Amino acid sequence: MEEEKKLSYTEQIKELRARRGEGSKEKQERSKEQIKAQKAILAVIDKEAKTVPEIAEATGMNTQEVFWWITAMRKYNKVSDETKKGDYIAYRKK
Amino acid sequence: MSAATIQKKADVLVVGAGIAGLQASLDLADQGKQILLVESQPSIGGRMINLSKVFPTLDCASCITTPRMASVAHHPSIDLLTYTEVNKIERVNGKFHARITKKPRYLDETACIGCKRCEEACTTYLPDEYDHSLGAKKAISIAFTNAIPQYPVLDMDECLLCGACAKACPTQCINFMQEPQEIEAEAGAVIMATGYNLTEISAKKQYGGDKYPNVISPLQMERLLAPHGPYGGVMRPSDGKIPDSIAFVQCAGSRDKSLGVPYCSRVCCMYAIKQAMLLSGSLPIADITIYYMDIRAFGKGYEQFYQNAKAMGIQFVKAKVGRISEDENHNPILRVERQEDCSQPEDVTHDLVMLSLGMVPAWIPDRDGIIPLEIGEDRFVRSVNEKVTPSLTSMEGVFAAGTMTGPKDIVDTIVEAGAAATEAANYLRRQEGR
Ligand SMILES: Cc1cc2nc3c(=O)[nH]c(=O)nc-3n(C[C@H](O)[C@H](O)[C@H](O)COP(=O)(O)OP(=O)(O)OC[C@H]3O[C@@H](n4cnc5c(N)ncnc54)[C@H](O)[C@@H]3O)c2cc1C
Ligand code: SF4
Ligand code: SF4
Numbered sequence: 291m292e293e294e295k296k297l298s299y300t301e302q303i304k305e306l307r308a309r310r311g312e313g314s315k316e317k318q319e320r321s322k323e324q325i326k327a328q329k330a331i332l333a334v335i336d337k338e339a340k341t342v343p344e345i346a347e348a349t350g351m352n353t354q355e356v357f358w359w360i361t362a363m364r365k366y367n368k369v370s371d372e373t374k375k376g377d378y379i380a381y382r383k384k
Numbered sequence: 385m386s387a388a389t390i391q392k393k394a395d396v397l398v399v400g401a402g403i404a405g406l407q408a409s410l411d412l413a414d415q416g417k418q419i420l421l422v423e424s425q426p427s428i429g430g431r432m433i434n435l436s437k438v439f440p441t442l443d444c445a446s447c448i449t450t451p452r453m454a455s456v457a458h459h460p461s462i463d464l465l466t467y468t469e470v471n472k473i474e475r476v477n478g479k480f481h482a483r484i485t486k487k488p489r490y491l492d493e494t495a496c497i498g499c500k501r502c503e504e505a506c507t508t509y510l511p512d513e514y515d516h517s518l519g520a521k522k523a524i525s526i527a528f529t530n531a532i533p534q535y536p537v538l539d540m541d542e543c544l545l546c547g548a549c550a551k552a553c554p555t556q557c558i559n560f561m562q563e564p565q566e567i568e569a570e571a572g573a574v575i576m577a578t579g580y581n582l583t584e585i586s587a588k589k590q591y592g593g594d595k596y597p598n599v600i601s602p603l604q605m606e607r608l609l610a611p612h613g614p615y616g617g618v619m620r621p622s623d624g625k626i627p628d629s630i631a632f633v634q635c636a637g638s639r640d641k642s643l644g645v646p647y648c649s650r651v652c653c654m655y656a657i658k659q660a661m662l663l664s665g666s667l668p669i670a671d672i673t674i675y676y677m678d679i680r681a682f683g684k685g686y687e688q689f690y691q692n693a694k695a696m697g698i699q700f701v702k703a704k705v706g707r708i709s710e711d712e713n714h715n716p717i718l719r720v721e722r723q724e725d726c727s728q729p730e731d732v733t734h735d736l737v738m739l740s741l742g743m744v745p746a747w748i749p750d751r752d753g754i755i756p757l758e759i760g761e762d763r764f765v766r767s768v769n770e771k772v773t774p775s776l777t778s779m780e781g782v783f784a785a786g787t788m789t790g791p792k793d794i795v796d797t798i799v800e801a802g803a804a805a806t807e808a809a810n811y812l813r814r815q816e817g818r
Contacts, residue, residue: 299550302560307545317508317544324509342624353623354597354714360624361614362509362520371616377625379617 327351331359332368332383339372339380389566394420394463396808397482397571399470399754400747402430403794404786404801405577406452411805413461417812420569421456422484423466427531428453430579434514436609438794439658440689444611446530453532465567466533473574473755473782478815480781482569488562490524490538495557498534500526505552508544512614516604518621519614524549524558529612572815573781573808576757576765577801578747580787583637583645590707591636591739597622598714598736602655605738609662618666620736622714627670627735630663631718632656633705634676637742645742647762650791652740653680657690659738660698673699673734675720683793708737743791757782764790775804781815783807 363369401423435445508523586594638649706719758778760766785804786797
C-alpha cells in the first residue's frame with residue numbers, strides 16, 4: 291500500500307494506460323460517442339421541451355437510445371421533466 | 385504489489401447480507417456473539433432494498449430494510465466486509481477457516497467521505513445494475529442513494545483513466561493502483577445466506593428471449609414502481625411512453641421442466657398482484673391483465689390481497705401465453721390460449737409486459753465452490769431436517785438462512801434467519817461444552 295501511494299495520479303494513469311495498450315483508444319472512442327449523443331439530445335431540448343419520439347426524430351437516433359440518455363441525464367441533473375404531452379413526458383435541458 | 389494478508393476471528397461467519405444475513409447477524413450479535421458478515425456486492429440489503437413495496441401490507445421496502453442495514457453497519461459486534469468474495473471455507477479441528485478476497489474499490493475507504501464529487505466529475509456512463517440496466521451510472525459511482533456503506537466503486541474495466549474523479553475528490557482517497565486484499569478468517573460456525581437469482585429473461589425463446597425492450601423482468605418492474613426509480617414514474621423502456629395496457633405473464637420461468645425449474649417459485653403470484661395494484665394506483669386508467677395458470681396465495685392475508693386486487697378492476701385471465709412477438713412500435717403481442725372456454729387462441733397487444741421469472745439459487749456449491757454443501761434436486765441447498773430444523777445443512781456447524789434453501793417470501797426468510805441464528809448459537813454452546 292505504502293509503495294502504491296508514492297506514485298502521483300499522473301504516474302498511476304500513465305502506468306495503467308501503458309498496461310492497457312490499444313484498449314485505451316477503444317475506451318476513448320466510446321467516450322467521444324457518449325459525449326456526441328448527449329450533445330445532440332441537449333441541442334434539441336435546449337429551448338423547448340420535447341418527448342422521446344420527438345427527440346429521436348430530430349436527432350436520427352432510435353427512441354430506446356434517446357430514452358436511456360434522457361434517463362442518464364435526468365439522474366445527473368442535466369435534464370428535467372417539463373410537461374406531459376399525450377402519453378409522453380416532455381424533457382428540457384436544465 | 386498486494387498488501388499482507390489480514391487475519392480475522394469471529395464466533396460466526398455469515399455469508400450474504402440480504403434480509404436473511406442481516407437478520408441472522410443482528411440476532412447473534414445482540415446475544416454478544418462476534419460476527420463477520422461478508423457481502424459480495426458494494427452495498428448490503430440484497431434484493432429487498434431493490435423492491436418497491438412489499439406484499440401484503442404494501443409497506444415501503446426500503447423503509448423496512450434501511451434501519452436494519454444501519455443497525456448492522458453500526459453494531460459493535462458485527463465486522464462488515466462489503467464488495468468481498470468468500471473463496472473457500474474449510475472445517476479444521478471443529479473450526480472453520482475461510483479464505484476471503486476484498487475486491488478493490490480503487491479508493492481508501494478510511495478516507496472516503498461519500499461526497500459523490502468523483503461520480504459527478506466522471507463522464508463515463510454505464511448501465512446501472514441496481515436499476516437492472518434501465519437507468520445509468522458512472523464508471524465511479526455509489527451503488528444507490530441509501531447504499532451502506534456510502535463508498536463508490538470504480539469500474540476499472542470501463543474506466544477511461546482520465547483522472548477527473550481523482551482531481552475532484554476532496555480527500556485524495558482514489559487509488560488507481562489498489563490491489564485485492566486477501567483475508568483469512570477463523571470462525572466457530574457459519575451461516576450461509578446467499579439468496580436467489582431469477583431465471584434469465586432470455587431463457588424462454590418463445591417469449592422472444594431478450595429481444596423485446598418492452599418485455600421486462602419482475603425486478604425491472606419493481607424499479608419502475610419504486611419512488612426513486614430510473615424514469616421517475618412508470619414508462620416503457622423502448623420510448624418512454626406511459627403505458628395504457630400492461631400485462632403480467634405468470635409462471636414464465638417456473639413449473640417448466642425444459643428450463644430446469646419444475647417447481648413453483650411461490651412468490652411470483654403475490655408480487656405480480658402487488659405490482660398490478662401499485663400500477664393501478666399510479667396509472668388509474670390503465671388496463672392491467674394477469675395471465676395465470678392458477679393463483680397461489682399461500683400466506684396470511686394473501687387470499688384477501690388477491691380478492692382486493694380483483695375488486696380494484698385488475699383482470700385475471702386463466703390462460704397460457706404460447707408465445708410473444710412485437711409490432712413495429714415495439715408493442716408486445718401475446719398469443720393467448722384461454723383455459724376457461726373453448727375459444728381459439730387470440731393475439732392480444734399490450735404496451736408493456738412483465739414476465740414472472742423463476743427463482744433459482746444465487747450460489748450453488750457444486751458450480752461455485754466455497755463449501756461442499758449437499759443440494760437437492762432443485763439445486764437449492766438441501767436441509768437435512770426440513771420439517772423440524774430447516775436451517776440444518778449437510779455439514780455440521782454450517783447453517784442456511786433465507787431463499788438459499790428454496791423460494792420464499794420475506795416473512796418466511798426472516799423467520800428462517802432467526803432459526804439459523806438460534807441453531808448456530810446452540811451449536812457454539814455445545815462446542816464450548818466439549
Ligand atoms: C420481483 C420480486 C418481488 C418480490 N416482492 C416481495 C414482496 O413484496 N414481499 C415479500 O415478502 N417477498 C417478496 N419477494 C421475495 C423477496 O425478495 C425474498 O424473500 C427476500 O428478498 C430473500 O432474501 P434473502 O436474504 O434470502 O436473499 P437475497 O436478498 O438474495 O440476499 C442474498 C445476499 O447474498 C449475497 N451473496 C450471494 N452470493 C454471495 C457470495 N458467494 N458471497 C457473498 N455474498 C453473496 C447477495 O449479493 C445478496 O446481497 C419478491 C421477489 C421478487 C423476485
Ligand atoms: S478516471 Fe475513470 S472513474 Fe475516474 S472520472 Fe475518469 S473515467 Fe471516471
Ligand atoms: S470524491 Fe472522494 S471522498 Fe468523495 S465519494 Fe468520491 S472517493 Fe469518496
